[in-house]
Amino acid sequence: MSDSLPIRDDLRGRTPYGAPQLDVAVRLNTNENSYPLPDDVVEAIGKAVQAELRDLNRYPDRDAMALRTALADYLGHGLTAAQVWAANGSNEVQQQLLQAFGGPGRTALGFGPSYSMHPLLAAGTGTRWIGALRDPDFGLTPAAAVAQLEEHDPDVVFLCSPNNPTGTALDPSVTGAVLAAARGMVIVDEAYAEFARPGTPSAVELLPASSRLVVTRTMSKAFGFAGGRLGYLAADPAVVDAVQLVRLPYHLSALTQAAARAALAQRDALLATVAAIKEQRDRIVGTLRERGYRVADSDANFVLFAVSPGEASGDQRVVWQRLLDRGVLVRDVGLAGWLRVTAGTPAETDAFLEALR
Numbered sequence: 045m046s047d048s049l050p051i052r053d054d055l056r057g058r059t060p061y062g063a064p065q066l067d068v069a070v071r072l073n074t075n076e077n078s079y080p081l082p083d084d085v086v087e088a089i090g091k092a093v094q095a096e097l098r099d100l101n102r103y104p105d106r107d108a109m110a111l112r113t114a115l116a117d118y119l120g121h122g123l124t125a126a127q128v129w130a131a132n133g134s135n136e137v138q139q140q141l142l143q144a145f146g147g148p149g150r151t152a153l154g155f156g157p158s159y160s161m162h163p164l165l166a167a168g169t170g171t172r173w174i175g176a177l178r179d180p181d182f183g184l185t186p187a188a189a190v191a192q193l194e195e196h197d198p199d200v201v202f203l204c205s206p207n208n209p210t211g212t213a214l215d216p217s218v219t220g221a222v223l224a225a226a227r228g229m230v231i232v233d234e235a236y237a238e239f240a241r242p243g244t245p246s247a248v249e250l251l252p253a254s255s256r257l258v259v260t261r262t263m264s265k266a267f268g269f270a271g272g273r274l275g276y277l278a279a280d281p282a283v284v285d286a287v288q289l290v291r292l293p294y295h296l297s298a299l300t301q302a303a304a305r306a307a308l309a310q311r312d313a314l315l316a317t318v319a320a321i322k323e324q325r326d327r328i329v330g331t332l333r334e335r336g337y338r339v340a341d342s343d344a345n346f347v348l349f350a351v352s353p354g355e356a357s358g359d360q361r362v363v364w365q366r367l368l369d370r371g372v373l374v375r376d377v378g379l380a381g382w383l384r385v386t387a388g389t390p391a392e393t394d395a396f397l398e399a400l401r
């Protein structure tokens with residue numbers, strides 16, 4: 045970037061989010077759903093979008109009421125549209141939350157290693173980022189979380205459950221303890237909730253207990269709708285009122301709203317791949333452990349693994365390149381000695397396991 049541009053001082057020299065989008069046979073680096081949409085869902089979305097086209101001279105429903113009603117219905121727990129908000133991906137939802145509750149003079153805290161977009165969204169909104177830490181084994185205990193909150197007293201706390209890139213869901217006691225200890229907003233990023241192992245509760249259950257809790261979800265992963273760009277939140281209606289102060293008018297296009305509504309109406313067909321993906325995830329975890337690799341428990345559609353079997357530590361950049369040379373793209377999240385691989389189709393798992401060998 046040209047040094048001559050009068051860019052904000054706090055953005056100068058930063059690098060943008062950039063998972064490589066390479067044309068490789070086996071792409072297991074961004075946790076997309078590997079399965080294309082089934083034909084009848086494609087047809088239903090096509091019809092829904094077609095029905096909007098003549099009215100594209102008009103702005104869309106600014107409040108996306110029909111879509112929010114459908115999302116509330118999907119989430120269950122008695123939620124209503126007043127407690128749900130939607131935007132172009134949960135990244136945009138989180139950006140709006142930071143615009144409303146963070147910003148210049150305020151702070152946001154997250155427990156790394158976690159989702160790399162949280163600090164980037166903080167930077168973009170002028171929110172000072174505080175990098176708190178998970179335990180060395182990637183877990184997070186209530187005591188460790190609370191101690192770091194008491195030290196920093198942030199305006200916004202990010203939790204991620206199941207956590208990206210480590211894969212493990214948070215114990216609900218952590219979310220409860222963080223809510224009790226935090227003065228500010230607590231955002232629980234549940235992008236991978238649909239993949240969680242049985243018995244893993246969602247923070248949605250805690251919503252009645254606190255108006256400072258926000259749960260964000262997305263259709264990008266389990267729904268296989270990453271290209272459709274639809275994320276959403278569930279929270280107290282006052283939180284929805286707050287994000288409406290900062291959202292752009294008509295931020296969610298009529299085409300996006302129609303496509304997402306049609307996709308939600310076909311949710312059984314779309315979510316049918318989740319069980320198959322979880323099977324591949326568990327197969328990757330099991331096979332790597334049999335081969336002597338250290339692997340984090342995963343409640344998501346990806347697996348974090350140490351690149352050298354046993355206790356030896358390897359250079360993940362070398363292994364990443366060697367896998368790529370064999371046509372398999374995985375993710376280097378910048379964690380020394382570890383790589384993250386998305387669970388996709390059985391054939392993709394075969395290719396990954398063979399290439400790693």
Ligand SMILES: *Cc1c(COP(=O)(O)O)cnc(C)c1O
Pocket residue numbers: 075132133134135136159204208233235261262263264265270274275
């Ligand atoms: C993939 C992912 C998202 C999804 O972002 P969208 O903008 O909804 O596509 C959100 N949070 C985490 C932790 C993710 O890994």
